Amino acid sequence: MIDKDLITRVEEAKKNGKRIGLVQGSWDLFHLGHLRYLLKAKEECDYLIVAMDSDEKIRKRKGPSRPIIPEKERYEFIKLLPNIANEVVIKEVDEPKWNLIKNVKPDVLIVIKENYNEEDLEKLKEYCKRIAILKRQSESSTSDKIRKIILSSKGEQVKKINEEIEKAVEELKQRISYNSDMPEPIPGLIEHLKESTDKICPVCACVYYNSEWHYGSNKVDLNLSKYDIENRTELYYALTEHAEMNLLKKLGEVKKLDVPFYTTLFPCDKCMKVLIDKGVKEIYYLEDHENKNWSKRSHELAKKHNIKVEKLIKTKTSVIEESRDMSSYKYIYPPNARTQEQLDIMMRLENEGKDPLSIDYIEQEIIETKKYWYISKNRFPYSGAELQFLIISKYGIYDLNSITPEMWEELKEICIELSKEYNIPGGAINMRFGDPSYSGATLKRLHVHLIKPKEEEKVKFSIGGHKELKKELKLN
Numbered sequence: 001m002i003d004k005d006l007i008t009r010v011e012e013a014k015k016n017g018k019r020i021g022l023v024q025g026s027w028d029l030f031h032l033g034h035l036r037y038l039l040k041a042k043e044e045c046d047y048l049i050v051a052m053d054s055d056e057k058i059r060k061r062k063g064p065s066r067p068i069i070p071e072k073e074r075y076e077f078i079k080l081l082p083n084i085a086n087e088v089v090i091k092e093v094d095e096p097k098w099n100l101i102k103n104v105k106p107d108v109l110i111v112i113k114e115n116y117n118e119e120d121l122e123k124l125k126e127y128c129k130r131i132a133i134l135k136r137q138s139e140s141s142t143s144d145k146i147r148k149i150i151l152s153s154k155g156e157q158v159k160k161i162n163e164e165i166e167k168a169v170e171e172l173k174q175r176i177s178y179n180s181d182m183p184e185p186i187p188g189l190i191e192h193l194k195e196s197t198d199k200i201c202p203v204c205a206c207v208y209y210n211s212e213w214h215y216g217s218n219k220v221d222l223n224l225s226k227y228d229i230e231n232r233t234e235l236y237y238a239l240t241e242h243a244e245m246n247l248l249k250k251l252g253e254v255k256k257l258d259v260p261f262y263t264t265l266f267p268c269d270k271c272m273k274v275l276i277d278k279g280v281k282e283i284y285y286l287e288d289h290e291n292k293n294w295s296k297r298s299h300e301l302a303k304k305h306n307i308k309v310e311k312l313i314k315t316k317t318s319v320i321e322e323s324r325d326m327s328s329y330k331y332i333y334p335p336n337a338r339t340q341e342q343l344d345i346m347m348r349l350e351n352e353g354k355d356p357l358s359i360d361y362i363e364q365e366i367i368e369t370k371k372y373w374y375i376s377k378n379r380f381p382y383s384g385a386e387l388q389f390l391i392i393s394k395y396g397i398y399d400l401n402s403i404t405p406e407m408w409e410e411l412k413e414i415c416i417e418l419s420k421e422y423n424i425p426g427g428a429i430n431m432r433f434g435d436p437s438y439s440g441a442t443l444k445r446l447h448v449h450l451i452k453p454k455e456e457e458k459v460k461f462s463i464g465g466h467k468e469l470k471k472e473l474k475l476n
């Protein structure tokens with residue numbers, strides 16, 4: 001992990017009588033304080049090694065919003081400072097503690113007091129001749145302010161992303177009708193999905209390896225411009241570390257990964273290639289973007305390499321695509337819908353778990369509310385009707401058996417009152433009941449139509465339903 005050439009160069013410098021100094025930091029948003037610190041460090045030695053934490057190392061310690069400046073730039077920046085760093089070394093996340101110090105054994109280790117406790121300082125003396133403790137260098141006020149602004153806006157961004165991820169996770173749970181009794185690794189996948197930072201399409205992958213579950217989630221590079229991040233429509237590889245890659249990275253050196261691979265979203269073709277190379281033979285997934293080209297390519301790859309791919313749960317959307325059982329709706333019966341507009345309203349409410357005839361959700365005028373029934377005007381009156389009232393059961397009653405004598409009594413009173421109040425010389429009271437494929441009802445909650453026809457016109461009140469949706473209508 002430590003570059004051998006680095007050690008050779010340092011040994012060479014030591015031989016030439018140079019005092020070796022080592023200073024470490026993340027050097028993110030380099031400012032005057034950093035520069036003063038490096039200048040002081042340089043004063044302590046002849047050959048200065050500047051160590052710099054990698055992006056991942058910083059992220060692990062300070063959270064997903066850091067660093068602000070990616071490691072390539074930070075590296076270049078320090079390299080370009082004239083007559084300061086003889087070496088710039090990037091410290092990776094998986095290096096053992098004090099690895100660089102132990103390997104370089106500097107003559108002087110330059111530290112800021114706040115970063116080490118007394119005990120550590122005592123132990124560190126084993127690996128270097130001397131420790132120079134510097135005071136924290138004050139920051140210039142302007143750059144300090146800018147730092148604060150950038151950090152808080154990043155923090156805002158991260159907070160917003162976390163909220164959106166949570167929402168996306170909830171939506172996935174809905175789509176797969178998630179419940180916590182589902183077998184592992186589904187609950188684990190859902191839980192770790194929250195670690196994603198890609199709000200557009202959070203993904204989580206996992207494997208059971210070395211007797212424990214390992215999870216990886218997709219990560220957006222937050223150093224990219226907000227525009228680039230938010231205007232993606234596909235899961236661009238360059239902008240996002242895919243969950244599969246994140247997981248493999250966490251597993252470290254694995255020669256053969258011959259265990260079932262689980263993911264919330266079917267892998268893209270690029271990830272599929274890597275998984276095939278790693279020896280994965282079975283892939284289980286919760287969802288798929290099967291209409292995307294990358295998914296089609298990925299499926300082809302899997303087929304070609306005899307990889308078993310299997311969807312873990314049937315999602316709601318795919319159930320609808322495979323023509324849903326029409327009697328499975330709770331409040332509505334789509335085959336009897338007359339118009340697209342009517343069907344769209346009904347479907348929207350049904351999908352929100354709302355009964356379109358509930359007094360709380362009905363989207364037409366309520367004329368009067370009684371003890372057991374409430375009265376409304378039909379938004380879609382039959383042709384030939386001058387008046388068409390709906391008398392709807394207030395307390396979600398769906399079958400004749402549930403109508404009590406008091407309800408029948410109140411219904412009779414309502415009909416008499418309405419015909420008096422609205423001057424109805426004659427008309428009809430109609431109520432469908434039972435199986436809608438027989439009754440012809442579109443809404444399941446019991447309701448009565450009280451109809452006054454126009455003079456000398458016919459109103460057809462149809463009884464008798466359908467099994468299939470009308471050809472010209474579509475379930476949106």
Ligand SMILES: [Zn+2]
Pocket residue numbers: 242243244267268269270271272
């Ligand atoms: Zn991928």
